Amino acid sequence: MIEFNALRRLDESNILPELRQTLAGYIAEDAPSAVHVQWGGAIPLIFKAVTDTDEQVIQPFASAWSILAAFLERLDHLEDGDTDVLSVTTASPVKLMGIHYNRVIGYFFLATGILDLLDYQRIPERRIHRLRRYWSDCLLRAVSGQQCDLESQLALQDDCRLEGRAALEAYQRATQAKAGPIFALAFGGTAILATDDDVIINALMLAGEAYGTLLQYGDDVSDVDSEGDSMLTLPKAYSAARGVQGLPDTHELNSYWNVIYTAYIQQVERTLTQVPIAVQESMRSIFRQTFECRQATENTQ
């Protein structure tokens, strides 16, 4: 469905072949991942739980968000200089980076353009209008978080290192801002299209914010040895905070991760008590599929 919606918007847009070919290639590469909950697969599940109606109506939003998530992944690689194209041509690196950024920006516009496929006959116009505004708000905040993160890398390179609580607070500020709104948009945006009930909408916005933030924390914990020195990651912020307490720098990140995860889940659970059981269960399922696979596996054995 993502490929269908994305290619349809490319064809409707009278796009020139130079960019169309690249974007079609991106779509073919990225669409298979969208069945997973963290790449958009959660959206139909949430919609079904809120409305108990045909999931088809939410597919344009699921497609748009999935392309958005794929765009952000590609942008992240570009910002990290993670591209092999520079080595296969003699063109200047600046020109090549310009070409790459233009392609990726085209991908972002495609994501936004897929929202135009939302069916005004089946979704009230006020909800679509509200979604579009929330889409913009979330993305602006995410970009501000990414900017904060990138600038903190410059500060670290200049040896302006944070200590104590300040390290963890700075890390959380940037991480929550850059990762939280993307999933607040996925979960809360689905609710906006599905209902006018602000209790449900707010609960799913918070759940999405927590989910996205936990994804980034979890990435940092699992990639403890692979991040470069210039990144302020959770392990580094934790170590800096611990050092000021006069505590030894031990390898206990998994235990700390458990404390974080438990506290965040409890916060989400408190919010979910106000929403219908089907919505609660869908959210628990999404968190469990993403974060608790070992526990789930052990329980079924």
Add this chain to the structure above:
Amino acid sequence: MIDPNNNLTDLLGSLPNLADLAELYWKTASHDIAHLVHQASSDVIQALQGDHSPLGNELSKLDVPLRFSWRRD
């Protein structure tokens, strides 16, 4: 209709603070260890030094059980 901006602003402070969680975690762990040291200091010291005594095994259980794992498909 509630302004989505206002909703989001209300939500921003709603997630637990990492620094608070870290301090709570250290405080709890320190309290447990201090209690054990008070009960049987030599055994605890041995355990801390890497002795796999029964108490050392108990001490290792003080860590929060690793209940959750992590994956990205």
